[in-house]
Amino acid sequence: MELNPLKESNDYKYYELFIGPNHPGIEGNFxxxxxxxxxxxxxxxxxxxxLHRGFEKLMERRLWTQNLALIPRICVPxxxxxxxxxxxxxxxxxxxxxPKRAQYIRVIVLELARMASFLxxxxxxxxxxxxxxSVQWLIGDRDYxxxxxxxxxxxxxxxxxxxxxxxxxxxxxxxxxxLSDFLDYLEKRLPEYxxxxxxxxxxxxxxxxxxxxxxxxxxxxxxxxxxxRASGVMYDIRKAQPYLVYNEVDFEIPKTGxxxxxxxxxxxxxxxxxxxxxxxxCIKQIPQGPxxxxxxxxxxxxxxxxxxxxxxxSSRGEFGYYIVSDGDVKPYRVYxxxxxxxxxxxxxxxxxxxMRIEDVPVWIHTTDMCPPDFDR
Amino acid sequence: xxxxxxxxxxxxxxASWLGDWEFEVLTPRDRLASIxxxxxxxxxxxxxxxxxxxWIEEGNxxxxxxxxxxxxxxxxxxxxxxxxxxxxxxxxxxxxxxCEVYEREMHEFFGIEFTGNPNLKPFFLENWLDIPPLRKDFxxxxxxxxxxxxxEDETHGIESPKRIE
Numbered sequence: 001m002e003l004n005p006l007k008e009s010n011d012y013k014y015y016e017l018f019i020g021p022n023h024p025g026i027e028g029n030f031x032x033x034x035x036x037x038x039x040x041x042x043x044x045x046x047x048x049x050x051l052h053r054g055f056e057k058l059m060e061r062r063l064w065t066q067n068l069a070l071i072p073r074i075c076v077p078x079x080x081x082x083x084x085x086x087x088x089x090x091x092x093x094x095x096x097x098x099p100k101r102a103q104y105i106r107v108i109v110l111e112l113a114r115m116a117s118f119l120x121x122x123x124x125x126x127x128x129x130x131x132x133x134s135v136q137w138l139i140g141d142r143d144y145x146x147x148x149x150x151x152x153x154x155x156x157x158x159x160x161x162x163x164x165x166x167x168x169x170x171x172x173x174x175x176x177x178x179l180s181d182f183l184d185y186l187e188k189r190l191p192e193y194x195x196x197x198x199x200x201x202x203x204x205x206x207x208x209x210x211x212x213x214x215x216x217x218x219x220x221x222x223x224x225x226x227x228x229r230a231s232g233v234m235y236d237i238r239k240a241q242p243y244l245v246y247n248e249v250d251f252e253i254p255k256t257g258x259x260x261x262x263x264x265x266x267x268x269x270x271x272x273x274x275x276x277x278x279x280x281x282c283i284k285q286i287p288q289g290p291x292x293x294x295x296x297x298x299x300x301x302x303x304x305x306x307x308x309x310x311x312x313x314s315s316r317g318e319f320g321y322y323i324v325s326d327g328d329v330k331p332y333r334v335y336x337x338x339x340x341x342x343x344x345x346x347x348x349x350x351x352x353x354x355m356r357i358e359d360v361p362v363w364i365h366t367t368d369m370c371p372p373d374f375d376r
Numbered sequence: 377x378x379x380x381x382x383x384x385x386x387x388x389x390x391a392s393w394l395g396d397w398e399f400e401v402l403t404p405r406d407r408l409a410s411i412x413x414x415x416x417x418x419x420x421x422x423x424x425x426x427x428x429x430x431w432i433e434e435g436n437x438x439x440x441x442x443x444x445x446x447x448x449x450x451x452x453x454x455x456x457x458x459x460x461x462x463x464x465x466x467x468x469x470x471x472x473x474x475c476e477v478y479e480r481e482m483h484e485f486f487g488i489e490f491t492g493n494p495n496l497k498p499f500f501l502e503n504w505l506d507i508p509p510l511r512k513d514f515x516x517x518x519x520x521x522x523x524x525x526x527x528e529d530e531t532h533g534i535e536s537p538k539r540i541e
Contacts, residue, residue: 049500057510092395219421219446222474233446240449241397308394309442309453322427322440322453335427337442342423346477375500 013037019360021050027124027364028076030371032348039356044349051375059334064090065164065298067331072158074336075373077120080113081314082321083162086334088243089310089323090164093303099293102166103244104286108179109152109161110244110312111275111282115186116145117315118268118275121368122197125265128361129206134197141189144182151175164301166292176283183276190273198266207262211351211363214259221350222342225317227367230267231259237313249281261366268315268368302329316340316368338373345374380418380448384411398451405456405465412441412454412471419445420452423471426478428486432512435460437488441468458488467492485510 020031029050035043055074059067071086072079084106091098098106119142126134146156152175153159153168161168197203213223218231228235236253238246254270256263295301303325311320317339324333344367352360381399384391389411390402403411420443429438434457441454458465467490469476479490480499487508490496498504505523507514 049502052500054509057514057516061516220472220474222423222472224422224424235446235449240446307400307440307453309398309451311451318424318444320424320442322425322442324429333427333429335425335440337425341425342474342477346474 014042017357018047023361027369028371028375030344030375032352032360034352034357034360036357041352041355041357041360044352046345046348048345048371048375051372053376055376056334056336059331061330063298063329064301064303064331067334068163069160072160074376075314075319075338075370076157077117077370078113078314078316078319079158080109080161081312081319082336083160084110084244085310085312085319085321086323087162087164088312089308089321090303092310093306093308093323093325094164094295096165096293096295098166099290100245100287101170101289102291104282105167105171105291106162107244107246107249108279108282108286109159109167111278112145112148112179114315115272115275116142118272119145121268121315121365122193122265124365124368125203125207125362126197128365129203131197131200131203134193137189137196138193141186144185148175148179148182151178163292163295165295166290168292170291176286179279180283183279187276190269193269198269204262206359206362207265207366208260210261210359211355211366212258212260213347213351217347218259221347223317223347224339225313225315226267226271227264227317227343229253230256230264232257237311237318243312245282246278248285249278251278261363264366264368299329302327303331311337314339316370316373319373336373336376338370338376340367340369340371341374343367344369344371380450387411394453397449398453400453400455403454403456405458408439408441408454408456409466409468409471412443412468415443415452415454416471419447420450422446423474424451426475426482428482428488428510430460430486430510430512431457432460437463437486439465439482439488463488465490469493484508487511 015036017034017036018031019034021029031047033045033047034041058070068083071082074082119138123135123138126132149159150156151172153161213231215232218228218233234253239253251274254267256267305325305327307324309320309322311318319339320337322335323331326332381391384401391399393399401411422444424442424444427440431438436457437460438455438457443452467479476493479493480496482488483490483496484499484501485508506519
């Protein structure tokens with residue numbers, strides 16, 4: 001995409017501006033072309049494609065289990081969520097029962113991944129509002145989660161830990177104690193976050209009342225996850241359509257319900273507390289037993305004919321995998337429904353109109369969109 | 377919860393459960409718009425995604441509309457088939473405006489024409505040279521071999537890659 005040159009005729013009243021792909025206010029290699037009039041946005045054109053890697057085509061050429069190395073790369077901040085969504089779909093189509101212990105381990109991994117992603121997202125808000133302390137603090141705390149992942153899986157970001165039928169390795173000795181220590185630490189930190197992010201007058205001034213999304217708009221435009229709940233629709237897949245062992249743990253859906261940028265960040269902060277609650281229960285309740293069931297050899301791993309749409313509540317909303325099999329050793333088609341697709345490529349073109357230029361990155365970060373999941 | 381499925385079946389459409397929380401509806405293409413509006417009026421207000429499957433041996437494209445109801449906590453997956461030779465279907469942008477963005481993507485990756493969609497310009501791929509890339513007859517290896525020159529002098533004695541069947 002190219003910018004249109006300025007014309008003498010319109011007296012330089014309108015100009016076009018790229019926001020992204022190299023901008024601290026955008027998440028990932030993606031850009032909006034904004035048609036500006038002075039300070040305010042007149043028209044928004046999303047320009048994806050800089051990150052397109054053709055995952056859906058690549059998956060058709062690989063074995064069912066080989067795809068597990070590819071899938072985490074779809075969204076950088078939440079790789080585990082992709083792995084679990086894919087495995088849930090494959091297991092449902094093959095009729096594999098996952099052992100209880102593996103399900104608990106998956107919930108622990110999912111909640112840790114959500115927490116890491118929330119911390120990452122909230123730190124991004126600091127970058128756009130010039131509040132750099134929060135960037136360093138939150139990224140620092142996220143690193144403790146990555147340390148835990150490194151111990152568990154051997155990798156910090158892309159874990160490739162899930163496998164149809166369970167997880168690859170059991171929890172190492174002492175890992176749960178370390179997790180418990182980390183939760184204690186994080187709980188002590190949360191009041192500090194509240195003080196310097198949520199009670200900070202600058203952050204409040206920049207986010208309160210910005211980019212209000214009414215509940216009907218949120219539903220109509222396909223918003224999911226914390227963005228939907230911040231608008232007052234209390235829908236969480238973990239509660240409404242429980243998968244894994246989410247029906248055995250007790251947690252609340254926090255209600256903020258204002259629908260502005262501040263409440264979207266607050267929603268994430270409150271859900272972080274709920275994740276801690278879920279993790280504490282999992283540490284207590286996790287049973288002994290096998291961590292995976294026996295599945296066929298990867299070269300004979302055939303999924304019966306059919307299709308299924310599996311989904312997982314990620315930190316951004318509904319991550320869905322529509323999987324089609326024709327009974328072969330490779331998937332016939334895999335379609336990835338990224339949670340940021342509707343808000344990033346469609347709703348932003350409506351919501352950003354009329355906004356001032358300095359609010360655009362703040363709006364983008366409070367919706368916590370992840371361009372890799374729609375530019376897949 | 378099961379009522380909705382019975383109602384759909386009474387309309388002479390094939391419908392079945394895919395899992396605990398989702399069902400599929402198979403519809404001919406001329407009834408697609410009416411069944412989508414019917415489901416929207418029944419609470420499936422959120423449009424979650426549009427996918428396409430290339431059934432090359434049958435000679436069909438299968439369009440898959442994924443809808444979500446927050447009140448019923450159910451997912452509806454509506455499928456319809458169109459011939460591969462003449463892939464044209466009406467745009468569902470009148471029911472969900474959001475649908476037009478998904479249609480633009482499917483137009484780019486499968487070459488399906490959505491009549492009534494005002495914006496079917498290239499989206500993710502710029503200056504694309506070949507047939508739409510997610511079609512089953514698109515050969516990625518042949519495409520890159522044709523497009524990029526393989527230089528013998530840079531191989532350091534390693535032979536060019538052979539196709540793995």
